Amino acid sequence: MSENRLSIGPFELIKPIGKGSMGVVWQGIHRAQSVPVAVKILSTFGDQDEFRQSFMNEVRAVARLHHPSIIRLLDYGVTDDALSESTGGQIAIRSPYYAMELATGGTLPRPKQPLPWLQMRYLLLELLDALAHAHARDVIHRDIKPGNILLMYEKSHTRAMLTDFGIAKAVGSKELPNGLVAGTPRYMAPEQILNQTRDQGPWTDLYSLGCLAYLFATGRRIFARATGTEVLRCQIDEEPEPVTGRHLPEGFQKWLSKMLAKKPSHRFEYAAEAAWELISLAEPELEAPEIPSNTQNVVAEPVDSMDSCDYNIVEERGSASSVFKTLYNSDQLQLAVAQGTREVSSGQGGEESDKDIADDLLNDMGDTMRMDSADIAKVISEQAQAARARDEQEHELSTLAEVYRSRIAGAEPREGSSVVPAPKTWRREAFNDQFGQLLCAGLGLWGLRTIPLVDRDAERDLIYDRLLATRSDHQARCIILDGPRGTGKSRIIEWISQRAHELSIAHTLKAIHYQDHIQAPGIARAMTYALVCQNLTRNLALERIESFLSEHPLQPEFDDALPMLELMQLEDDPEHPIANIRFDSAEEQYFVLARFLKRVTHDRPVILWLDDIHYSKFGMDFVRFFLTDEVAKQIPVLFLCTTRNEDLDDAQPQAESMRELLEVPTVIRRSIAPLAYEDQLKLVHELIGLDDDLCEQVAQRTSGMPLFAIQIVGDWIERGVLIPSSTGFVVKEGVSLALPDSLHELWISRLHLIFKDSKKFGNARPIEQLEIAACLGNHFDADEWRIACEMAELGNVAKTVEAMLEHKLFEMKYPNIQFAHDLLRESLLRNARENNRFKDHHMICADMLRAYFSDALTFYHERRAEHLYAANAWEACIDPLLQAAKLRQQRCEFSTGYMLLQQRETAIDNCHADADSPIRALGWLAQANALLQEARLDEATPIVERALALGQRVQSPAIQALSFKEKGVLLYMRNNVGDAIDTLMVSLSFFGQISERRKAGYMSEKAETLSLIGRICDVRHELDLARNYLQQAIDIQNEIHDYCGLGRSYKSLGNTYQHGGMYEDARKSLDFALQIFQNMGYRLYIANCYNDIGEIYRLGYQQPDEAEVWYRNAMELYREINAPDGTTTVINLVMLLLAKHRFSEAKSLVLEQIEKLETHGQSFDLNWLYAELLPCCAATFDWPMFDSTVLLLGKTLEDSMVVDADILYCTELAANLCSKYATHEQGSFCREIAKQQAIRLNDSGAMSRLNAST
Template sequence: MGPNLLRLRTLPLVGRRHERDLLWKSLREVALHRKPRVVLLAGRAGSGKSRLAQWLVERAHETGAAVIFKAFHPSIPGGTEALARMVARHFGCIGLPRPKVLARIERALQVTGVKHPDEAQALTELVTPEETTAEGPFASLTRRYLLVARVLERAAHARPALLWLDDVQWGSDTLGFVDFLLRHPAAPEFPCLLLLTLQEEALADHPFEAAQLEKLRGDDRCTTLAVPPLPPADHLRLIEQMVEGDLALRIAERTAGNPMFAVELVIALVQRGLLKPAARGFVLKAGATLELPDDLYQVWRTRIDRFLDGEPPQVRTALELAATLGLEVEREVWERVARSARISLPPNLEDRLVSEGLAEFTETGWAFVHAMLRETLERQAREGGRWPALNRLCARTFASAGPLRMPDRNERLGRHLFEGGEREAALDPLWKGSLQRLYRSDYRSALCLLLLREKALEELGIPRNDPRWLEGWCLRTRIHELQGELEEVRHWTRWIRKAARPGQDDRFVAEALRALGNAERQAGDLRQALLFLEAAGKIFEATGDRISLAKILASSGDVARQQGDLKGAEQFFRRALALHREAQNTLGVATVCAGLGNVARQMGRLQEAAALFEEAHALFEQLGNQIGIANCLNGLAETARAQGDFEAAESGYRKAFEIYETIGSRNAIVMQINLALLLLAQRRFSEAKAILRDTLDRSGKRPPQGLLACLHLALLPCAAAEGAWDAWDEHDHAARTLLEKTGLIDPDIAWSLELAGDLALAAGEGERARQAYALARWQWEQLGDSEKSEVLDRKIWGGRGSGGTPV
């Protein structure tokens, strides 16, 4: 048996019986309960985590027990994305030009009955994103994750999906996707086993991923399975399948239960000519001196040196350039970089790498057989002082790549320039790369690029009041705002206000205040939100930025409406509409018309509301803006409900819900609440309760506080109809606490409370009725509806005026 055969031969999995049983049991449980579950295989490099994962994948494939998906993560950022490549592999479109990718995905979706034309476009953008810094289809991280989840859900229709997610210590985005599947209200539930492998010693340099994994380990749907060194007897049995006699004992002692160390060491010894074949394996050649390496890195170094023995220096340079590019090497990019370095790649180099067990072919080139091999080449280049020059060669290629399609060009260019010592030149591409990541809703990667840019600014000695620092901090506030991280937004807003030069950097201060206002709004503090938005608006007005001012006014209008200040909201929206019409900003006009429609509806001007929603709907249709279309459908449904046209309302809610669910919007929850309110209006209490409880209880996933308050309030009439007064008290207490926190004012809140009060009074629960009426009255009062407030007064005082005895 020669070294190549040893590499190609799949050694039987030795030991690990407990681990294999648990993995197979987890897959069976997923098939039975039809919900996602996580198994985290954690251990040191080479301990056999990937071999265990491979065993389960192969067993599940052979038995038809699961549909297989794989995502691998390189130790250095850049290159293709793990989740996107996993999806591309599923559709068989890796390496295809964008039009062919779209055509192939469209055909695949038609077979599975997908009726949304935007789905194929969005998946195409996920797999082959446009090379642009403009905002793309993934306005939220949720939409991108939901897109991937639906691919898995469709594939898992007949049997579970098995996802092997390898080296997650380098996969922050993938860990975010796992958290989404387990916790997010919009995530579909389907049978899916997520099999994660974790190299624990690498976590020390990745604190963000470590925090994500700590959170994941605390979830009861995650099982952590430690993969320790193989027990001595099992480890020796593994080695005895390759070598004989005392040599097996020596190798077992040196490799200390690490299967990869043992296998790669034997291969290295064979390649060095120190071993010869015998009856049941290899033995040491007569007269050979055996010096065993101390660790895996030394084994890989030995194998690299052996491969390069007798080769010209340019072959080492070619391999080190490949390592500089990443774990997966795109052939076209590698060849261009080599030409830039004036290196002629030997025609059989890739074949040799594969045959020697150092690489494996991929759809677009090849990949190093293990991350440690790539890291060893990087170490050698750094030790030899060649690493900066290698990165500058790669940067030169990315800066002049011409027609080569490379959507992450800016990011890769910026990283290579930084590693090449070109800090000043790296600033602009790092900035653009961060924007591209933001627009793809890859917030963690966007933040990492900003941190690298800040490190470059620091090393260049650029003062903290330089606009380049401020624009980076502004982008930070935007990233944290989109993730709902209020404290981080506050922190960086303070930095911006402290460093900004009065009269010169006001736009940065305004942007930070805008982000802070929106973050406070997300957190439910509407009063603070309006204060920050108004402050930002004053700055934009003073600087003449009329578009930004219009956006601020529209946001302020939404906040004022939520507070119940309908007249103030209308004024904000009218000013915003004038500015957007003046600028011929179609999207702005559509958004503000929808906002005015909501105000008109809440003020009882229903015909006007319907006209505004229709105008906005037509503009959103023209733009192809799905979220805007859904918002207008909801507005029209709300208007129809207020007019008593329950059939039109239900149809509108269902259409809006379908769009919201498709794009992963939290507003899908709003549609469920609205449908339930519609059922309550028709006294269909059991149906309403089923929808509300499903929304509230779904996998323990919690909606925002304002929506949670509405859910509890809508459940009050259901509890009263059933006479379930303990449930009433529970929902009443939760709703009041949340309303106090959020300051939320809404006609549906008042309506739900009044209906609950009527039902409680009819059941003889006078005190509960009075409390519900009192809160409903306060809501109508805040909304400025004196007529409805007076009706509630009469209900509270039993028609005898404020001097009588209350209900």
């Protein structure tokens, strides 16, 4: 070590060169390579949590960034005893420090006059490029100002560098505690001042840069006349004075206005957007600004601490570069290159300041301030009241939320974005990194720096080319990267996503999928994070969703707020509950997600990263739907999926979904093999700077698997076995160099090392605690884990959590915890199996759920069943699996339901149950019920017959009752109404034979049977009988609280009253049903009620216009949920059109609907459609179609025995049209059908008319 120099890690300290509120900056040098550095050490009075948090925030933020215009972080650590002794205690023991590159040009001075255009544009573009890099890596600086821009003198030019990321925000991270707001008032965006943390993003930094651009263009700070907290109000309320001058190009004011827009949605969304528009501006009239000789007209600015800097870090030199000499007046230039150390007292360097009295409020700590949000609200309110006093408007705003709402109006459509041209390649020119890999430095940054991406150029070319194609032709595409664990598939997609963000050529969304299927669909979670709704209650999330929908409208518009909220699966606020909705099909969910993606792609494509999609049948089916649906596939989305085909069992439903997805022409599958040895060696070299021999050993052992190599090096760092040497880091003498054979071995040995100190963890057994956590899932509830560990007597988990967080193996996702890598969880599960603890752990989890959680909890049965199944508790899991499958059916999540029923069948087999065990039939019938809901009649038929045969063999009344019920439904759906009602009556008789002890368990199914019999009696116009059966169903459903069944029965009861002309009773029943369905969120049934109420207005009240409103409301809802049930409303609308003699329009609707029904194999509604088609054909003289339709209608009515006044109306109208335009014989066919309907309807008036026209 050089004489009089202090040692700190691999560096030597030369002298202090800056001092601020948080600590001291030293000039230093890298001991081995003589590279000059700056070392920032947290001071003894900076040991408060707030200071340490800011310090660590800066380390975390900058460590992951690598850009020529961002200060380079070289190492991080804590000081040792020797350094403290050498400085006489001035540097405290264990003070955090970090080393960074030394800025030879000091801090960017603040200009006192406008800058020349070329220099200003150059500086702004450098900063925009730096911000694009940071934003793409989810880092928002939030404190852009002159004091946080350093200058680096280089041979050909002076480079500007962003520094001081102390209040940077990682997207999605926690905010400052206790309602504090941090920033520099002169450069803070409105959403930052108002503490609207979820609304902050890249646009927040762009606002700050806009303030800086204002300074460069005018030589004045924004809102120059304002002082103290008045600046805050101006940033929220006031527009700055326009920027003019012949030294500025045409369009600059417009560009600046967009940077400084008060609403985030009115600003540029990406830094590259702002850069492109800036580059696109023409040259100004003058090269340099006109500086008036008489300066009396220049605005006098109050002197304050609004743009000083925290540290004035400069090298000892006497002049700035020639480029920047021209930018500032001589006073500023002198200040920028001042020699030696400068004490900063109130400000952060820069000019001396007189502090405004109002600044006392802001807890001034230099210029970057920590401000209490309540105080800000109070001050802004007071100032606003004074400003409005002349208008006699007084209202004190006590919270930031009130201030925000009062200043910023409701959401509006997002302003159009710039179309930034996409480069032909993803490659960019590599910058000359003077530091490279400093010898034996950077150990403290392990786990914070971004892992380098080596090779994979072919994959990057493929993805980038497909992205450009999607951007060009607006066609959706999919690329699947398949390969073993640890080959770097996700890293490739992460890299290309960041590059697309930097270039602003695509939005990026990420969805992670897990083995447990109880989580919300991964794509829905991606939507949740995109709208920053994570950890919000439903009412607060709904506000954000509605704002998003307003800013991203569609034509035609859809009411997607509640469906999107439902997909997010968030918790309700008991004091502000939000109504739930129910999805009636997976396709309904697909359409909601597709419309969300369409909204997001309004200005550029989306890269949707679907990690481990092989775990999610929903995810794969959604992508296949998206790529094949005629509308969705024209939305510019590039799906980038990772899969591990080795994990797919051919028998799993997921395997079938994967096969179907791969058959889609726009899907490309690329296998990701391990890296070649040379590339793996390069990766290991770039990780931390190991000795060459050590690099070769790691590369050889890890066989081209990047993750394996990373974990080996990380394990050495965690264990503290790496020491510096003249050739790089080497392993300490005496430490075994035996490398593990697999990642599993590495994970487990690392955990044993972390938890080897038994005294620290007391009576806790951390490894077993973590095994239980792994059983709960990759993403698990902290309270559930704690309770399960207590039940297993494994001790308190607090120390285990602390250790796992410290070693970056856990991530907090409050109130949940997540394993840092899914492979770690898999290793823990394997360890539990190998030590015969796996089954016991899962039994504990099942017992925990039963003891502490209600069966009313969503997915309670499914979660219990999952643990019982894993524990091989076959008998215990049979009933929960059935209940779980039924819940999935109710949610129309059929694929998951089928999988659960298959697991149930396996559990029954493992119980060695008899082939004729009635318990099997319950599962078969649940499967048949789901298939019927999906209208898969041919698949349901043999399953129903098998269950019925079993029930008859074992003489089980319950199985026979349920089997005949499902068979009756099947016959009804096939339009065989007569056989259907006979079959359902048999079912009722068997329900009556069930023993009293077991009868209660089948009351819901019995009520469904009664209700369906009532509906069939209604269509046969046996109205009294129908009401009798429906009332029986209602009585049972009221008693057992089956509200969904109750709503359906009341709706059917309303239909019977309507068909009998009792319209007031019908309206009451339908209103009751509508209220039930609205409370439950059943949008399909809500639409059905709208349609039926429309019928009452059309037929009963004779108000066609009012009826049309209800019909259209119903059709809109059917459209939104993509429901095939819209046939009834189409039928009713056609009836209105027929009454108005709009026959051509009616014919088109009818033919379109007939085609849909015949495609789906549904025939019941054809009774009405064929009847409606007859007058349409007659009026349009389409006699061939008329003749074939008459025959079809006659056959259909004969099979169904349907009787309805609308069929009577249509056939009578057709007969009259035939009399007018065709032969008597054609008219007689219609007249005969009409007479049959009139007789059964007991309609004497119709009979008189028909007889008179004969």
